[in-house]
Amino acid sequence: MSRILTVTLNPALDLTTGVARLEEGRKMRCEPPQMDPGGGGANVSRAIRKLGGASEAFICTGAPLGTTYRERFAAEGLAAIWHDCGVPTRQSIAVHDRATGGQYRFVFPGELWGEPVWQGALDALTAAMRPGDLVVLSGSQPPGVPEDFPRRLCAMAGRVGAKVIVDTSGRPLEVAAQPNTGAHVLRMDHYEGMELMGWTEFGPREAETLARELVDRGAAEIAIVTLGGDGAWAATAEEAWHCAPPAVEVLSSTGAGDSFVAALSIGLSDGRPFVEAIAFAVAAAADAVTTPGTDLCTLDGTLEKLARVTRARF
Numbered sequence: 001m002s003r004i005l006t007v008t009l010n011p012a013l014d015l016t017t018g019v020a021r022l023e024e025g026r027k028m029r030c031e032p033p034q035m036d037p038g039g040g041g042a043n044v045s046r047a048i049r050k051l052g053g054a055s056e057a058f059i060c061t062g063a064p065l066g067t068t069y070r071e072r073f074a075a076e077g078l079a080a081i082w083h084d085c086g087v088p089t090r091q092s093i094a095v096h097d098r099a100t101g102g103q104y105r106f107v108f109p110g111e112l113w114g115e116p117v118w119q120g121a122l123d124a125l126t127a128a129m130r131p132g133d134l135v136v137l138s139g140s141q142p143p144g145v146p147e148d149f150p151r152r153l154c155a156m157a158g159r160v161g162a163k164v165i166v167d168t169s170g171r172p173l174e175v176a177a178q179p180n181t182g183a184h185v186l187r188m189d190h191y192e193g194m195e196l197m198g199w200t201e202f203g204p205r206e207a208e209t210l211a212r213e214l215v216d217r218g219a220a221e222i223a224i225v226t227l228g229g230d231g232a233w234a235a236t237a238e239e240a241w242h243c244a245p246p247a248v249e250v251l252s253s254t255g256a257g258d259s260f261v262a263a264l265s266i267g268l269s270d271g272r273p274f275v276e277a278i279a280f281a282v283a284a285a286a287d288a289v290t291t292p293g294t295d296l297c298t299l300d301g302t303l304e305k306l307a308r309v310t311r312a313r314f
Helices: 040-050 065-075 115-128 149-160 170-176 190-197 204-216 256-270 274-288 299-306
Strands: 004-008 012-019 034-038 056-061 079-084 090-097 103-107 134-138 163-167 183-189 220-226 232-235 240-244 310-313
Touching (some): 004 040, 034 040, 034 065, 040 056, 040 134, 079 115, 134 256, 170 183, 204 232, 220 274, 274 299
Parallel strands (some): 012 090, 183 220
Antiparallel strands (some): 012 034, 090 103, 220 232, 232 240
16 A cells, blocks of 8 residues: 655635625625635545545645644644745635525635745655655645646656656646656546637547547546546546446535545555546545535545446446
8 A cells, every 4th residue: 555645835724604695895794714724635635534544744834824724734633744835824715605505715826935945845845755655746836836846746756766646727737738747647627628728618528538638648647537527537548437426416516626636546545446446536526515615525425426436438
């Protein structure tokens, strides 16, 4: 079994609240906020724990919110390697409109990182990696971090003997999707895939095409494209599968992607058959959308949905 090391360069202290109704120009009384340590890699570690697995989280934080972030993360009993980057930790806000059931998310970009900051983070992360690790780079990058950071990380991991799952967006994803990035896994959702390819529509055919193309061009050993309730298309040089979840009632889409990556990481770390690792990930994402707010997947819910995930080669 491989150690799972999640990476969060741009964590956020997530505040979730609700109002009776969102109305322009009016003072709206909010419910008491729920405060959670967020950010892609951190949420992956949280979901791994909920699924009965274990990981270590490499997280960059800075005061003053960084102190609160560490306390909240530690309170969940999660193992972490803390890197004080000297840059204040950001915050994000999610507001539920109780009248309509809608959720509105406000995500701040974070402070600018200069070269000494991001290079220091890369050096500390490289020192934290061990041979055989499965390194999960998930979430956004702080402003100022080079667009090719995923490629740099993959190169350093390769020298150590570790493998990297890349789950990012924007220009870093575009760079990561180029040939010979060195990623073990490249994962994206259909919105990211549409932006990456410049397509105006995106359905099952496009998901299948993109997964195959990413592997063919050498962007990653495994390429995964997710399409909401339609599931995931995953390809390697040897095989390709479409795994679809059962129909569920969606309460909140927040955390579905992180739950997917968490279950995928467990499956790959455990050495499960490729299709079963993908099916487990699809089940975790399906369970996550049935939980409120920023809550992630649950083990019982994931296992129940796993039994109803369909698997088909493409």
